[in-house]
Amino acid sequence: MTASSDAYSLPVRALNDATKPKHAQLREILEEYCTSTLQAGDMLPGERILEDHFGVSRITVRRAIGDLVASGVLKRARGKGTFVAPSPLVSRLHLASFSQEMEAQQLASSSKILLSARACAPEEVCVFFGSEPSRFHTHLRRLRLGNGLPYAIDDAWYNSAYVPDLLENDVYNSVYAILGTEYGVPITDAIQTATAVAADEECAALLDVTPGTALLKIVRQSQSNGRPVECCSSLYRTDRYTLKTQVTRA
Known part of the structure; x- marks a missing residue:
């Protein structure tokens, strides 16, 4: 775990479920992280931090985040980052x-x-x-x-x-x-x-x-x-x- 990921208290989870694509596993981990650790308005750690912490590619991280944006869990702010969306x-x-x-x-x-x-x-x-x-x-x-x-x-x-x-x-x-x-x-x-x-x-x-x-x-x-x-x-x-x-x- 890197010093940067320590600061965000990211969960220590391995993406080793052979029955699911890695982006789907990462999406589930991040969704749980957003609901259990973060609050509405909190910023999600950057893509590089997520890559290093979970040992996955940039494509995997972007797809997982994209799925969470589409489902309303996260929202993007241009030039600012990705944030936990409030529950409607x-x-x-x-x-x-x-x-x-x-x-x-x-x-x-x-x-x-x-x-x-x-x-x-x-x-x-x-x-x-x-x-x-x-x-x-x-x-x-x-x-x-x-x-x-x-x-x-x-x-x-x-x-x-x-x-x-x-x-x-x-x-x-x-x-x-x-x-x-x-x-x-x-x-x-x-x-x-x-x-x-x-x-x-x-x-x-x-x-x-x-x-x-x-x-x-x-x-x-x-x-x-x-x-x-x-x-x-x-x-x-x-x-x-x-x-x-x-x-x-x-």
Whole structure:
């Protein structure tokens, strides 16, 4: 083992299974290494280090890494290296907060507040809330993180008729929990609309993607037993968020 491979704590494994190609054996070893030793965002050791450590050719290393990139375990960053990819957050289109979805997949959720204010809401929000355009509502914009990595930007409005002083609470955490416990207006149903949009420069910087990258936009109008409480527009990184739903024939 070389000094360079020592620094990465690479596993000591021989590629001696005659029933499998060497690139397949190396792929399995590296996949286990990525899940058991490394974390999302960690850099994989360089090709030369892997060659020397496992005693294989550059072609074998590149094929193993290529397979892991194709399967979503690794991702390449041009000019930077190969990194462990984050596990995509899977939403099954049930009614749950971002925090609940993250917790269900054993990811630590956190938020960075980008904007918090009381202001006049856009026309479409006022129509949903059934309020006059001059009435102030709570505007909360947050960068949503999973294990410290950016997943989404939530731009939400909350109806001041039901949550007049929302910003006096800890909105770094689940607002849905606050709505239910502090104001008695738990979210019971919602209408969601999903579209694809391109990241502008501001959103790209926040989500750590290049401008023009495809993002998933979900607009949610949420109610509490018929009372319009929230109108939220969310932008998700498509490599970190997946929508999954079961459909049946009508």
